[in-house]
Amino acid sequence: MAYLRVAVDVPLPTLFDYRWDGRADAALGRLALVPFGRRQTIGVVLEVASKPAVAPERVKPALRLIEDIPPLSAEILDLLRFCSDYYHHPIGEVVHNALPQGLRAIRSSVRKQAAAFALAEAGEAALADGALRRAPALAALLERIANCQSVYLANLAAAERRHLKVLRDRGYVREWICPEAAREAPQSAVAPPPVLTQEQSAVLRAIAQSASGFRPWLLQGVTGSGKTEVYLRLVDSVLRGRGQVLLLVPEISLTPQLEERVRNRFPGHGIVMLHSGLSNEIRTRNWLAAQSGEAAIVLGTRSAVFVPMPQLQLIVVDEEHDASYKQLDAVRYCARDLAIWRARQRAIPVVLGSATPSLESFYAAQRGRYAVLRLTQRVTSHVHPRITLVPTTGERLIEGFAAALTRAIAERLRNDQQVLVFINRRGYSPVLYCSACTWTAGCPRCSARLVLHTTRPRLVCHHCGHAEAVAITCPQCGGLDLQPIGHGTQRIESALHRVFPQARLLRIDRDTTQGARHWPQMRRAIEDRQVDLLIGTQLLAKGHDFPALSLVCVLNADQSLYSTDFRASEQLFAQLMQVAGRAGRGEVPGDVLIQTAFPAHPLYQAVYAQSYEAFAQTLLSERRAAGFPPFVHQAMLRAESGKMAQTIAFLESAVRLGEGISEGVTIFDPAPAVMARLNGRERAQLLVQSSSRTRLHRFLDQWLTALRANAATSARWVIDVDPLEV
Ligand code: ADP
Ligand code: ZN
Numbered sequence: 210m211a212y213l214r215v216a217v218d219v220p221l222p223t224l225f226d227y228r229w230d231g232r233a234d235a236a237l238g239r240l241a242l243v244p245f246g247r248r249q250t251i252g253v254v255l256e257v258a259s260k261p262a263v264a265p266e267r268v269k270p271a272l273r274l275i276e277d278i279p280p281l282s283a284e285i286l287d288l289l290r291f292c293s294d295y296y297h298h299p300i301g302e303v304v305h306n307a308l309p310q311g312l313r314a315i316r317s318s319v320r321k322q323a324a325a326f327a328l329a330e331a332g333e334a335a336l337a338d339g340a341l342r343r344a345p346a347l348a349a350l351l352e353r354i355a356n357c358q359s360v361y362l363a364n365l366a367a368a369e370r371r372h373l374k375v376l377r378d379r380g381y382v383r384e385w386i387c388p389e390a391a392r393e394a395p396q397s398a399v400a401p402p403p404v405l406t407q408e409q410s411a412v413l414r415a416i417a418q419s420a421s422g423f424r425p426w427l428l429q430g431v432t433g434s435g436k437t438e439v440y441l442r443l444v445d446s447v448l449r450g451r452g453q454v455l456l457l458v459p460e461i462s463l464t465p466q467l468e469e470r471v472r473n474r475f476p477g478h479g480i481v482m483l484h485s486g487l488s489n490e491i492r493t494r495n496w497l498a499a500q501s502g503e504a505a506i507v508l509g510t511r512s513a514v515f516v517p518m519p520q521l522q523l524i525v526v527d528e529e530h531d532a533s534y535k536q537l538d539a540v541r542y543c544a545r546d547l548a549i550w551r552a553r554q555r556a557i558p559v560v561l562g563s564a565t566p567s568l569e570s571f572y573a574a575q576r577g578r579y580a581v582l583r584l585t586q587r588v589t590s591h592v593h594p595r596i597t598l599v600p601t602t603g604e605r606l607i608e609g610f611a612a613a614l615t616r617a618i619a620e621r622l623r624n625d626q627q628v629l630v631f632i633n634r635r636g637y638s639p640v641l642y643c644s645a646c647t648w649t650a651g652c653p654r655c656s657a658r659l660v661l662h663t664t665r666p667r668l669v670c671h672h673c674g675h676a677e678a679v680a681i682t683c684p685q686c687g688g689l690d691l692q693p694i695g696h697g698t699q700r701i702e703s704a705l706h707r708v709f710p711q712a713r714l715l716r717i718d719r720d721t722t723q724g725a726r727h728w729p730q731m732r733r734a735i736e737d738r739q740v741d742l743l744i745g746t747q748l749l750a751k752g753h754d755f756p757a758l759s760l761v762c763v764l765n766a767d768q769s770l771y772s773t774d775f776r777a778s779e780q781l782f783a784q785l786m787q788v789a790g791r792a793g794r795g796e797v798p799g800d801v802l803i804q805t806a807f808p809a810h811p812l813y814q815a816v817y818a819q820s821y822e823a824f825a826q827t828l829l830s831e832r833r834a835a836g837f838p839p840f841v842h843q844a845m846l847r848a849e850s851g852k853m854a855q856t857i858a859f860l861e862s863a864v865r866l867g868e869g870i871s872e873g874v875t876i877f878d879p880a881p882a883v884m885a886r887l888n889g890r891e892r893a894q895l896l897v898q899s900s901s902r903t904r905l906h907r908f909l910d911q912w913l914t915a916l917r918a919n920a921a922t923s924a925r926w927v928i929d930v931d932p933l934e935v
């Protein structure tokens with residue numbers, strides 16, 4: 210008799226033991242159906258033990274193992290355990306956060322797809338004891354199925370199908386799921402890959418010549434310098450060696466373009482997407498295709514970092530600086546950091562690409578932990594976009610635009626070029642203001658202002674989703690003069706409509722893309738030149754390649770300068786370089802106009818000079834002097850309750866619990882969160898930090914155990930390791 214130690218989706222930092230009378234060695238890493246309280250649930254077997262951790266009479270039997278899904282490999286179990294340890298998050302939630310939701314409901318969908326086959330236990334035994342010695346064709350096919358973990362009926366010749374039938378009748382193989390994507394027929398003629406630039410060749414040579422094994426590379430390449438082409442060449446060499454590649458991008462909106470490039474370059478290879486825009490069923494199938502080895506390339510967002518890939522040979526993290534790699538709720542992991550851990554564990558290279566690497570990566574490179582590769586030249590136009598800072602002081606803005614911007618837009622439109630107006634704020638205007646008494650519309654549930662939307666007239670809270678009718682009179686003084694203050698994408702859109710009535714406009718923000726669902730059509734429209742003027746938020750700023758786009762106008766960037774977050778300037782710089790990089794990727798050189806009240810600000814000067822390195826160096830010195838990351842390691846205890854006093858009281862008790870054990874760790878005072886009220890909850894936080902990561906984690910282990918034991922907790926709390934938001 211064995212005991213299965215199962216990760217169940219509950220917020221408790223422990224595994225749950227179940228009795229198991231079946232074969233114990235086959236249970237590790239499997240999904241298991243187990244009783245839990247009054248219900249049944251699906252968990253993952255993380256350990257198999259000969260003795261239970263609790264009194265044996267309290268241990269219930271596991272109901273069954275889910276045989277349709279191959280077990281998670283030891284490697285993935287290690288990754289999950291590491292994620293749970295490092296982020297100090299309950300293992301059950303980590304495991305379930307990492308698996309596609311559909312996996313738990315797999316039985317129904319498995320039945321529908323029965324066109325693929327995998328090795329059954331009897332087949333394994335047959336291979337081991339040579340039962341098929343007399344039938345070499347059967348043995349060869351079985352061997353093949355064993356090697357690639359599964360085989361698709363569609364990929365078999367007629368004779369092989371007959372052999373397969375024999376294998377199935379003998380119980381050597383069993384039916385297996387068929388991921389659609391992997392079956393897709395090869396595309397028509399493949400365009401030959403471009404001739405590499407000298408810089409690209411040098412980069413690839415450096416990687417090819419380095420010793421095999423774990424190696425983190427920081428590919429620092431200006432926008433349009435051909436980083437993606439470098440990834441494709443690396444993918445190519447992995448595919449030649451029959452390996453698998455994991456390509457991570459920060460945003461769903463970036464997947465269609467890369468997917469197209471990857472599919473066109475590698476027709477006939479299994480390529481699957483993994484992101485939240487896919488249905489549960491497709492996502493599950495794609496995940497299974499990666500696990501079976503059938504998908505050679507996985508292209509995904511954050512959570513794809515957990516996908517099992519038995520032949521994984523390379524991980525690419527594109528736009529590695531992007532904050533979207535950090536999950537901001539549930540398990541607060543950073544996919545970039547886990548990707549590096551995973552590469553080390555598998556002893557394979559990992560390539561981090563960015564025009565503006567995160568300071569963490571920049572610093573790691575300086576200390577020699579990452580090897581740096583540089584692409585300094587743009588591929589196509591050979592010129593960087595020209596950046597102009599347009600001062601707004603003393604300027605009369607018309608509809609939010611300085612005259613220089615309107616002129617430049619008119620000129621590009623005349624020359625049949627596309628223009629992007631970038632403003633990182635959706636809605637019509639961020640403030641509705643009473644000029645008589647200075648009242649502004651606020652969210653009843655959050656410490657935030659309501660944003661005026663006009664496409665469907667409403668006041669909306671961008672933090673909790675609260676929406677209400679637009680006030681006609683001031684609720685405070687009854688005044689009638691309510692004014693929208695400031696600009697959002699909708700207001701800019703209507704302004705541009707008035708100024709350029711002939712131009713075809715397209716507004717791209719979360720409201721128009723419906724969480725990226727409409728994005729593929731919109732992207733087509735831009736590529737097919739059905740659009741002249743784009744108005745977009747940061748959705749549009751990242752990685753896209755629109756050759757006809759030659760002018761980018763940036764509005765309202767100044768706002769970030771007022772942020773209290775010490776990462777704000779790093780992020781603003783990255784964002785401006787990103788959005789500037791959208792201009793002039795085709796034949797026509799690009800122009801970028803940034804409207805600002807502070808053209809002399811060091812940040813704008815750095816953007817103007819397009820000098821990432823110098824700016825990063827300055828920021829790094831500032832961080833060193835101030836004792837900020839990456840020079841210290843941080844964790845944030847975030848708490849919330851119905852009342853601020855209660856939240857703070859909880860954090861104060863947490864401070865007291867930490868005092869005796871905090872050697873080498875600084876515990877700061879509790880403070881209300883920047884968004885002190887969210888969704889009716891009052892939030893505060895407590896920062897702890899140390900110059901030693903080991904010390905910090907040792908402290909967290911003890912401290913969080915004490916906090917969990919502290920039953921009288923009246924606040925909900927969560928720990929955020931390496932927090933990105935302050
Ligand atoms: P990045 O990822 O650095 O922004 P991309 O890889 O998207 O740059 O390259 C920008 C453009 O240049 C793309 O349209 C790409 O097809 C093209 N390109 C990349 N490398 C080459 C090359 N060696 N020769 C010609 N065109 C190239
Ligand atoms: Zn008023």
Ligand code: ZN
Pocket residue numbers: 652653654655657670671672673674675888
């Ligand atoms: Zn709100």
